[in-house]
Amino acid sequence: MRNDPHATAAAILRLVGGPANVTSVAHCMTRLRLGLADRSRVDDAALRELPGVLGLVEDDGSYQVVLGPGAVGRVTEAFEALLPTGGTADELARRGAELKARQKRRNATPLKTVLRRVGAVFVPLIPALIGCGILAGVGGLLTNLGWLPGVTPALAALSSAFMALIAVFVGHNTAKEFGGTPVLGGAVAAVVVYPGVAKVTAFGVTLAPGQGGVLGALAAALLGCAVEKRCRDRFSGTADVLLTPTLTVLVSGLVTLYVLMYAAGEVATAIGTAANWLLTTTGALAGLLLGGLFLPLVMLGLHQALIPIHTTLIEQQGHTVLLPILAMAGAGQVGAAAAVYVRLRHDTSLRTTIRSALPAGLLGIGEPLIYGVSLPLGRPFLTACFGGAAGGAFVGLFAMLGTDVGATAIGPSGWALFPLLAGSRGWAVTAGVYGGGLLTGYAVGFAATYLFGLRDERVPVDAGGAVGAVCDSGGHEPRPADRPGPRPASPR
Helix, strand or coil, rough: CCHHHHHHHHHHHHHHHHHHHEEEEEEECCCEEEEECCCCCCHHHHHHHHHCCCCEEEEECCEEEEEECCHHHHHHHHHHHHHHHHHHHHHHHHHHHHHHHHHHHCCCCHHHHHHHHHHHHHHHHHHHHHHHHHHHHHHHHHHHCCCCCCCCHHHHHHHHHHHHHHHHHHHHHHHHHHCCCCHHHHHHHHCCCCCCHHEEEEEEECCCCCCHHHHHHHCCCCHHHHHHHHHHHHCCHHHHHHHHHHHHHHHHHHHHHHHHHHHHHHHHHHHHHHHHHHHHHHHHCCCHHHHHHHHHHHHHCCHHHHHHHHHHHHHHHHCCCCCCCHHHHHHHHHHHHHHHHCCCCHHHHHHHHHHHHHHHHHCCCCCHHHHHHHHHHHHHHHHHEEEEHHHHHHHHHHHHCCCCCECCCCCCHHHHHHHHHHECCHHHHHHHHHHHHHHHHHHHHHHHHHHCCCCCCCEEECCCCEEEEEEECCCCCCCCCCCCCECCCCCC
């Protein structure tokens, strides 16, 4: 079943209560995300035992089955093919949406809700950021080597065009996420990058195209949504068709030109200055804290707040200096999983999970290892944070010494980040420092987990070769190590 997406999908559908209990289906890089009409109909224990299922997660009303990269897309396609279509499914979807909304109101804090929605604005942009970032890196390498001079201008144009217009996409996604008309959100945000703003003066300062960047575009589109909703409430019929879009663009556009662009530009400049100061003056300490705390931030969903900051830094400086440090958390996770693999050599089920999840972990996709290995065991999650802290301190130390390490796009980490690296000393030196940070994270994560992450006494093994009991770090009741339960997580 592990390699048969159709069998896996059929088994999952049966164990989540059948087609009538499924109200929505989606997937991210590693998880099948389901909306359920009745959560009590799910057989969690049987789901965890399915081959290929690496863990279960519940977050903001979504029931998520961790399947790992690659497999999740194939299983989702097969899963959707098993669901009925037509009025019955639509009715169930409406009832399920009501249940989901109630559950979200119970479980979601205002801060997590805001961060989740802001994240939903930027996450769809990540594929374009990755593609353009890789092209920018290749173009820069060819330029430095003096190779293919006839091709490098084309690569520069391809890699820069999206970033030049990213404000439009941010405005479009913001309006879509916050209940406005997407094209109006894009129209309002487009003024941020329009060359003609160079003729406009605000607060005695002539504006520059792109001033305020994605933060200005986000604020402009949010304002546009508010204006549009007010207009929709007051106008109807022909008046709505004519006046609502006109007033939305006019009012939001003028406020953006004369207030938001200037204010957002000041905030964006402050973010860039603060990030550079933080690493050049307290780099080792900053790296230690950022690398060590990133996994807990992910668990709380607070890492979403970093997405606009990364994008702002990429706009300003061509790369974000925070992402390579945060990527060290994944290195600590890999090291911790390797130590568990070595220590629990008789636990064939857990070792199988680690073997299947480790390649993804090396490429920066850590969820299979988190939810399949470290969180269920408890202590290895903490020792993985130690590894991330050590790797972050390593990279931060070099930033203090004048060698900054940045990424031209957000999304990838681990070894997948190498093509996107950029820094003040050239790609080779930047890659060397980043690679050294990864190795440090691996080593410290492994050593901390091997020495302190598991109990010193031998873990009892049952007849089937699985761990009989492993206590977590909080001293709670033992539970099977190969059966991770649902854990809160952020969307990806």
